[in-house]
Amino acid sequence: MVLPYSNNKCEDFVRRLKKLVVSNFLLVNFNVAYQTPKTIASHFPFKDNIKTNEDKSLVVYNIKCKNCEANYIGKCKRILSYRISEHKKSSESSCCQHESNTGHTMDYDNIEIIDKADTDMKLRLK
Template identity: 35%
Template structure:
């Protein structure tokens, strides 16, 4: 095909590709050689970063979470999971039959929303339970009475202990 023919012949079609550094450039060249017009669109725009159609739910209104509770007055903490809104589960923890409630009453301590941290989220029951067991194994909370809903074999202990879980003993002091 002559240079004149390339300029005058209409494109075979057009395509819009998301911009991915190192990938889009080469792919665009190959598609253009086939006579297709290529448009590149950024994946992140200022609008997408600033405009959100929904307000994010408050921490305690979220559900399907693995969470950590730290006592306001000492280094004691608890790891749990819930499918329900976290606010409802936290209210249950303030009652005495729960390990957290027992600690609060016997020591005269308190906890508030600022000392509750969402560690992970998962709407799937099995996966959320495994994540709870992982965080219990990695963070060794003193108020938990068990290792979570799922048993993690001892072979995982060295890997779990080497990972930073984001709610470590150092951050509790």
């Protein structure tokens, strides 16, 4: 049985309910699972639709090289434009290293969103 959990009174109620079921129905294996009550956010499941790729977060993205077939595939839980600016500046970035080692240019203007997620855990799986 699934019951909403609101406070300690729920636990007392379940103890009394289990005792009643066990004493009257010997063959019944009775268990209770608690469920959190609905939050306000659950009534408004939709976020504003973000138009540009640079403003999206929780995405898997692809950056292509303009001069060769090299690609960089990454994930970002933050706003993508912040992560891209890090790729451009940081000498530790694979994109920046490719540019400095080969003299090529990464195509930061045409970043492809491969997939998106609604939680960080789902993003890591993708």
